Amino acid sequence: MTKRAISAFDIIGPIMVGPSSSHTAGAVRLGRLGRAILGAQPQRAILGLHGSFARTGRGHGTDRALVAGLLGMATDDPRIRESLDLARAAGMEVIFREVDLGEDAHPNSVMMTLQAGDQEVEVVGASVGGGMVEIRAVNGYPISFTGEHEALLVVAEDRPGTIHVITGLFLDYELNIAFSRVERRHRGGEAIQLFETDDAIPDELVAALEDFYWVYWARRIPRIIE
């Protein structure tokens, strides 16, 4: 998990639609990160609610909050209450399920299976308290980021030199990497790479990356936490 100092705005904030920082505001942020990882507004979303999200989520508006995030809303958007209707109007199919993600999963967890066009991603995230969230897996790869930094997510063939090329692009655009992580299933297979940066990642950098044949897809994940 990305460690950083407690900010004044972790304590006085977030500005949010109630009633619960973890079950409502955190859920909005998880939906929003899911949307960013998919790279588009989902046409179809299967939301698997785990633990406390499944048990007491409805009364806290967790369902509406997750969908609001998938629609791109922030934690203080007054339309969160009506998000289920807005999703329907926008042609987003939403299916809720109860899931068991195992004992190690955080009690406030969701597994989002999101699809738009020919893109599909599976994202597991947790609302870890006070509106803070953590994405814990993407497409089955354990990975951790919190939306507190701008991030670049790259799914690519596991081959020598990929990090060199990517960090070279960061140098070209004078971007400083705050944190980075690489995960792979097996040698020579698919690897997932995450880079968190201090400044905004230009779209041209993402486009340049996607021009490499060994890059399956790359996504800029904007910072969602003030």
Next chain:
Amino acid sequence: MFESLAEMLSLAEAENQPLHAIVIAREAETTGRSREEVWAAMARRLQVMRQSAEEGLSRPVRSLSGMTGGDAYRLWQWLAAGHEPVTGPILSRAIARAMAVNEVNAGMGCIVATPTAGSAGILPGVLLTLQEAYGFSDDDLVNALFTASGVGAVIARRASIAGAAGGCQAETGSAAAMAAAAGVELLGGSPHQSAHAVAITLKNMLGLVCDPVAGLVEVPCIKRNAAGAAQCFIAIDLALAGVKSVIPPDEVIDAMGRIGRRMDPRFKETAEGGLAATPTGRRLARMIWSHSEDQRDRKPEGQRDAASTNAPTTE
């Protein structure tokens, strides 16, 4: 941000600055943002706090579950009708504002979590009422919020600000302690007096459990926000009069953290103990959740039906 209140105090002393100034400087330094940016972000939060308090007093706001609501408005109207509250003109209005914000929260309205949504009424209740009573400027209140955030950061660092981790003492206790430090500073007290107000508030709220009926942020949370405002005012008056906490503030915070860690999980937001486990609490929970189960069955089905006309389904 800071490891301890002692660190905050020694910095404030060394630089001969009020607490809010060292918090603003530290925030700008650790985030790399300008002081102006940091200031503007906090000023925006004050505006949202004010809006939420005004909304909850302007009409009876009902919660999403229908279990609570309208009590802040009831109290406000009772005061407006000329009744003389035993809590006096200032505390009674702080109580009304604190409850108003929490009712807006329970109604899925917009609030500022301070430090959490469940305890979001205390700081606006205390600060907006002090402003009304003593004529402080908005800038004074923004400063006060920085002082409060510094105290909250120390509590989060050493103990907890989450009901699930430390019970209600960690939520409304922390909020009241933060508001007490801010209130003492607003009213001309020294940084040391602010720290003692933190200690006195927290000491008086140690052990408070988090036992929300049906797991919702309503019962007893809304009235606990009123209680937090009252505890805060007690500590402000004591601290300004020069009363000190025998146990040093950081040690009180540590004690709160230890009590929270050892607290039975039934009393930490799980809705399995205390008021949640009373016959009435359980009955309300059954009513609310059976209604909600009906909705759960309906909504996804409705969505699926609507979607099946224009999208393939792999269900």
